[in-house]
Amino acid sequence: MRILIIRNNSNSQAVDASLLLATYLASQNITFDLLDVKSLDKHPDSLAAQSQDCADAALKDVDLVVALGGDGTILRTARMVAFSGIPILGINFGHLGFLANASDDGVVSLVASALSGEAISEKRTNLCVEVVCVGEQDPYELSDNFAQAEMDESECGVHRYFALNEVALTRGANGRIIDFSLGISGEHVADMRGDGFVVASAIGSTGYALSAGGPLVAPGFSGLVAVPLAPHTLRSRALVTEGSDVVELTLESDRSREDATLFIDGNLVELEAPVKRVYVSRGQTPTTLLRCNNDGFYTHVSHVFF
Secondary structure, eight states, rough: EEEEEEETTTTTHHHHHHHHHHHHHHHOOOOOOOGGGGGOSSSSSTTTTTGGGGGGGHHTTTTEEEEEEEEHHHHHHHHHHHHGGGOOOEEEEESSSSSEGGGGGGGGHHHHHHTTOOEEEEEEEEEEEEEETTTOOOOOHOOGGGGGGGHHHHHHOEEEEEEEEEEEOOTTTOOOEEEEEEEETTEEEEEEEEEEEEEEEEEEGGHHHHTTTTOOOOOOSSSSEEEEEESSSSSSOOEOOOOOEEEEEEEEHHHEEEEEEEETTEEEEOOOOOOEEEEEEEEOOOOEEOOSSSHHHHHHHHHHHO
């Protein structure tokens, strides 16, 4: 048994909890490692799925990841774990804590519950984000069958990222609205003008997408939530897709491409060339989160949002 502890070093409660947990694990002869969550952002490509190679050493033989902090710590931890399927036990020492277990029961009790198999394992849909920049080849455009097109970074320079909550394509610092089109699985849906667009997973529907007027979606849903940001129209609506769908956002003009910014789980994505098109689909392997209480999604939602 090997446990990886990821803590927010700027949170004194999380630091104290990690020391208490380390003492407990040592007394149980359980191997563990400790990382500061900020160290996960040091690699220049830390947002990219390709940078998962850099996490392999830390994740080797790991059976459980314990994240001590707020939802931001959980999001960074999920990005590190990505599509490995290693379960994450989040313990909240932040503000909202929608993704984590409450720390009231004590970190040792929660981890002991997870180790004994008493915790509830929940599979959560994540997102695979594929970005095509200006001057790069788009394999979807070259394929006769949209559903069977494959992104090959080595051949076409496509940038692939992992997201647990959402991807947001938004207007830039100059404040000008952007022009873009929305497509789903090869079918054109709408041409839009506005502040941008958010594509969220079910678990991400409680975040930015909710603030933009999107629906709250039960976490077991495998599709995507697509929400426009301040659209310059009276007819635009949020969409909920099937699990197999691919959401396509295309920036239609050079000005929009120069102005637009891309955020993944709240982190700015920096690229050498302007973004031309973004594809968002369901990740192949869901993220596994452990829950140690009996409160279901709707009870949690009622406490946080109502």
